Amino acid sequence: MKLQHTLGGLEGLGPVWTETRVFVEEWEKGIFGIHTAMMALSPQLPLPKTPSVFRTIWTWADLRKGAESMNPFDYFKYRYYEKWLGGISGYFVANGYITQAELDAKTEEYYADPDKPLPTGGATQIDERVIQYLVDGDSPKRDVDPKPLFAKGDVVRVGNPPTVEHTRLPGFLRNHTGVIEEVYPGAYVYLCDTGPDGVGEAMACYCVRFDPEELWPGNAEKNFFIYADLYAAYLTAPAELASAA
Structure with missing residues (x-):
């Protein structure tokens, strides 16, 4: 990227x-x-x-x-x-x-x-x-109701999709693990298709909590978390990722 x-x-x-x-x-x-x-x-x-x-x-x-x-x-x-x-x-x-x-x-x-x-x-x-x-x-919100793949408290793995022109996935979150903090109601798009990045049709969105120690091992402050709102296309269950590999 x-x-x-x-x-x-x-x-x-x-x-x-x-x-x-x-x-x-x-x-x-x-x-x-x-x-x-x-x-x-x-x-x-x-x-x-x-x-x-x-x-x-x-x-x-x-x-x-x-x-x-x-x-x-x-x-x-x-x-x-x-x-x-x-x-x-x-x-x-x-x-x-x-x-x-x-x-x-x-x-x-x-x-x-x-x-x-x-x-x-x-x-x-x-x-x-x-x-x-x-x-x-x-508004990017659409009047559809996709079934969320994850629930609050689920552990998820952030993917590493290819990006050509633009992405909504912060680079420092790629390939890292977080926890679903909130499942937002409804479905959202990004106003235009991002191609191989994966955001196209309306999909569920999540607030994901990350431990800074997971993101920057040995180089992070203690006692706080980082939160990111992410499209469903960027997330997978760790077990699914392992079996796919």
């Missing part, structure tokens, strides 16, 4: 710098607005039909996939909204909204004249749909 998928518990990563400003540069507001409009216009949402050329699905998951599928050296080189820009641009090219040549030409056009006015426009109906989306949101 890629380095950017497994930062938790990594030693020697270096000092942590926290930026308190939501937007560091003015253009970042535009990127956030584009992403929000794409989510609001995504056709799978139960919102009124709205005239728009945007016809493909876009979710928070797609945004994260676009960033985390990057080469690790690029991932750590670029700032937060620069990764958003790259992921959104790649999505538009991959889905046929613009060609790479057209994107490159438009980029060079603004490099040559940075003060050139940006395009304006937008339909009232689109604005209204975006506002409704921001009010309603998009």
